[in-house]
Amino acid sequence: MHLIGFGLLFGLIAPRGYRLGTQVFGVGLGITAYTFGLRHAFDADHIAAIDNTTRKLMADGKRPKSVGFWFAMGHSSIVFVMAVLVVLGAHVVGILVNDDSPARQRLGTISTLASGSFLYVIGILNVVALIGIWRVFRGLRNGEFDLHRLEEALDARGFLARILGPLMRMISRPGQMYPVGVLFGLGFDTATEVALLALAGSGAAAGLPWYAIVVLPLLFAAGMSLMDTLDGLFMNVAYDWAFANPVRKVYYNLTITGLSVAVALLVGSIELIGVLHDDLGLVDPVTDWIASIDLNNVGFAIVALFVLAWASAVAYWRWAKVEQRWVTPS
Numbered sequence: 157m158h159l160i161g162f163g164l165l166f167g168l169i170a171p172r173g174y175r176l177g178t179q180v181f182g183v184g185l186g187i188t189a190y191t192f193g194l195r196h197a198f199d200a201d202h203i204a205a206i207d208n209t210t211r212k213l214m215a216d217g218k219r220p221k222s223v224g225f226w227f228a229m230g231h232s233s234i235v236f237v238m239a240v241l242v243v244l245g246a247h248v249v250g251i252l253v254n255d256d257s258p259a260r261q262r263l264g265t266i267s268t269l270a271s272g273s274f275l276y277v278i279g280i281l282n283v284v285a286l287i288g289i290w291r292v293f294r295g296l297r298n299g300e301f302d303l304h305r306l307e308e309a310l311d312a313r314g315f316l317a318r319i320l321g322p323l324m325r326m327i328s329r330p331g332q333m334y335p336v337g338v339l340f341g342l343g344f345d346t347a348t349e350v351a352l353l354a355l356a357g358s359g360a361a362a363g364l365p366w367y368a369i370v371v372l373p374l375l376f377a378a379g380m381s382l383m384d385t386l387d388g389l390f391m392n393v394a395y396d397w398a399f400a401n402p403v404r405k406v407y408y409n410l411t412i413t414g415l416s417v418a419v420a421l422l423v424g425s426i427e428l429i430g431v432l433h434d435d436l437g438l439v440d441p442v443t444d445w446i447a448s449i450d451l452n453n454v455g456f457a458i459v460a461l462f463v464l465a466w467a468s469a470v471a472y473w474r475w476a477k478v479e480q481r482w483v484t485p486s
Contacts, residue, residue, distance in 0.1 A: 157381060161190075161374040169368050189372040193379025202227065202384055205275065205336060207462060208282065208416050209327060210391040215285075219396075222330040224388030225381060230337020232377035236370075272427035279420030286413045293406045330388075391462070397470065411469050415461060 165186040174182070196202075206224045213220035327333065426449050432438065433447040 157374065157378040161371055161378050162186075164367060164371045165375065169371060174365075174368055186371060186375050190375040190379040193376040193381075194383055196376075197228070197380045197383030197387070202231075202340070203387065203419070203462075205333075205340065206384060206388050207391050208275075208279075208420055209333060209336075210388055211395060211413070211416060212281075212327075213330070214392070214395040216328075218329070219392065220330045221389060221392050222385070223333050223391075224384035224386070226330050226333040227337040227340075227388075228377070228381035228384035230334040230339075231341040232373070232380060233334075233338055234341035235373040235377055238373065269428070269431060272424045272431070275420045275424035275427070279417050279424060282413055282417045282420065286410070286417060289406060289410055289413060293410055394462075407469065407473065411465050415465050419461070 165183060169186070170182045206227055209227075210220050210223045213223065327336070426446055429443055430447040430449075433443040438444075
């Protein structure tokens with residue numbers, strides 16, 4: 157994706173000097189679209205969905221290294237649909253990118269409800285998992301389980317497997333994050349940025365060849381997929397360390413599952429309260445403030461929290477010699 161996108165930009169588009177009104181359609185605009193993709197990958201809904209799903213799949217004994225990639229591909233599909241609409245007709249795109257249009261408002265509401273509800277389901281299921289992990293942890297500290305029995309208890313509990321039900325069994329492998337990414341992208345918040353870039357300067361991008369317009373969503377998707385994939389890989393490294401030893405499972409999952417619960421419920425609450433605030437016309441200081449929260453900034457904070465939690469868990473593990481103290485309870 158990077159090779160095709162930047163290859164088109166530097167090899168075919170930039171040398172021909174295309175223009176949008178008085179502005180040059182070239183490297184600068186392409187880099188801007190790529191940067192938008194990098195930034196959007198830090199949206200709170202991306203981070204929460206990828207990290208929580210990675211934790212769940214690894215707890216089920218899988219190695220879901222491509223969760224972030226498939227989520228980004230699903231989200232990027234919406235961007236490409238918008239790019240096709242740009243090529244076919246600026247009028248259709250104008251309806252979708254117009255914040256006052258009924259179609260845009262309905263799509264935005266559906267997307268937010270879908271992502272907020274998904275995060276709430278993940279958060280509630282993680283609460284149940286957290287309770288189970290705490291019980292195992294308490295039993296370990298009291299010397300009630302040896303390592304073998306502890307491993308069996310964790311495997312038998314399966315963390316989320318026993319309580320997921322038919323709905324959450326749909327997400328049993330990384331590739332099934334693709335439709336989740338599509339649902340999260342239906343609000344067209346990502347696609348509007350690229351569509352507006354394509355239309356900037358001339359209003360309708362008249363006269364530009366199709367490949368010049370398509371390169372923008374391609375670069376946007378490349379940036380977003382890069383960061384989402386790296387996020388998923390990072391979480392695999394963190395969880396791989398934790399799942400290598402039964403005691404680490406308990407110790408680390410107490411930290412990371414608690415954080416996952418907080419993140420999922422926090423972001424889900426922000427999204428759902430924002431929908432209620434806008435659709436019901438609520439006017440009060442609390443919902444006004446919640447609805448005004450920028451989820452982009454929340455996303456950066458979530459990434460920092462996950463990194464800090466993982467690093468702190470490793471540092472405390474070594475400093476306090478947790479494994480030595482708990483493997484053989486005094």
